Amino acid sequence: MQIEARRHVATAARKQAILEGALACFAELGVEATTIDDIRRRADASVGSIYHHFGSKEGVAAALYLEGIRDYQAGLAAAVEKARNARAAVRAIVLFHLDWAMQNTALARYLLEMRRAETTKSVDEEIRDANRDVFQRLAKRLEVFVARGDIADLPRELYAPLIVGPTQEVVRAWLTGRINVDLRKLRDSLAEAAWKSLQTGQQTT
C-alpha cells in the first residue's frame, strides 16, 4: 500500500542519492580525495544524513562496493546459467566480465580501486555470503566438467584466476587508461586463450 511507503520511499531515495553522489565523486576524484563535503554537495544532503545512514565515509564506500559486487555477480550468474557446455561457460564468463566493465565504467573503476581495503566487518561478511552463493553454484558446474574430462583437473584455486585473470588484467589497464583499444576487439582472443589454458596438455616440448 502507498500508506506505509511515503517516508520509506523518501529516505530510500536519499540513501540512493548519496550513493550515486559518492560514486560520481569517487570516479571523478578518487576515493581518498573526495571529502564528505563533496558528497554532501553532490547528493544535496546534509552531513548528518550521511552519517545517519552510513556511519562513516568508509561506510558509504562499503555500501557502494557491496552494491557493485551484487550487480556484477547477479549478471555473471545469469550469463553462465545459459551456457550448455564447458567451453560456452568459459566464454560466457570472459565476455560478461568485459561487457560489464564497459557498461559500468564508473562502478568498475571504483570496484577496482577498492578491491583491496578490507571494509567494515559487517559488509565484509555480506560480501563473503554473496560470494559463497554464487561461487558455490559455479564450482558445482565446474566439477561436472572436470569429471567429464572437458577441462583439466587442476588445483581448485586456479580455475578462477585462469578464466578471468587475463581479462581482468586487460580491463584494469583499460579502466586506468594504460591501454586504449576497443575491448570488443579482444573478446574472442581472450575467450579462446582462457579456454586453451584449461585444456589438459599434450606436452609440446
Next chain:
Amino acid sequence: MQIEARRHVATAARKQAILEGALACFAELGVEATTIDDIRRRADASVGSIYHHFGSKEGVAAALYLEGIRDYQAGLAAAVEKARNARAAVRAIVLFHLDWAMQNTALARYLLEMRRAETTKSVDEEIRDANRDVFQRLAKRLEVFVARGDIADLPRELYAPLIVGPTQEVVRAWLTGRINVDLRKLRDSLAEAAWKSLQTGQQTT
C-alpha cells in the same frame, strides 16, 4: 672518496629509514590508516625531515612504489634474460612473479594496494620510463618468438595479461589472505597454463 660523502651518506640513510619505516607502517596498518606521525616515530625522524625529502605523504608512498617497481623489474629482466626459448621465457616470467611476491611480501602487498592511485606526476613519469626500458626489451624478444611461430600472433596488448594475469590473480588472493596454499605447489600449473594460452589454436570445438 669519503670526503664528499659524509653528509650525503647520512641523509641517504635517513631517507632510506623513512622509506623503511613507511613500508613497515603501510604493511601493518594499511596506507590510508598510517599517519605521518606513525612514520615519524618508526623512522625516528621529524616531520620536517619527511616533508623536506618527500614533500607529502603521497610523496613517500610514490617513492616507495617506485623503489618496489624497480626492484621487481630488474629481477624480471634478469630472469627472462637467461631463457633460451619461448617456453622457457614464459615459464621464467611466471615463476619470477611468484617468487618475488613470496620473498617480498610486505612490498608486494604494498604495490598491490597502490597499483591504482595515480601518484605524483613526476614519479608517474619515472615509472613510465622504467617500464619502457624493460618492456621494450621484452617486446623485442617476443616479436622474434611470434615471427618464428613459437607463440600465437595476437593483439599486442594481450601478451602481458595472458602471461602474468592468472599468476597475478593468484598472488593477489594469497597476499590478501583469501587463499592459503603454498604457492610453490601452483608454479608448474600456472607456467603450463600460461604457455598453453599462447599456443596457436587447433580449434577443439
Next chain:
DNA sequence: ACGCTACTAGAATAGTATTCTAGAATCAAA
C-alpha cells in the same frame, strides 16, 4: 491530537596533513 521514532541539519570537536620559522650541520671558496 499525541507521543514516538526515523530522519535531517548544521554547528562544534577532534584528529591529521601540511606549512612555517628557526636553527644546526656540512660544504665550497677564499
Next chain:
DNA sequence: TTTGATTCTAGAATACTATTCTAGTAGCGT
C-alpha cells in the same frame, strides 16, 4: 681556517576534513 651558502632537521603553528553532538522536523501508529 673562516665565512657564507646550502641542505637538512626540528617542532610549533595552521588548515583541512572526518566525525560527533545537539536540536530540531516530519511521518507514523494509536
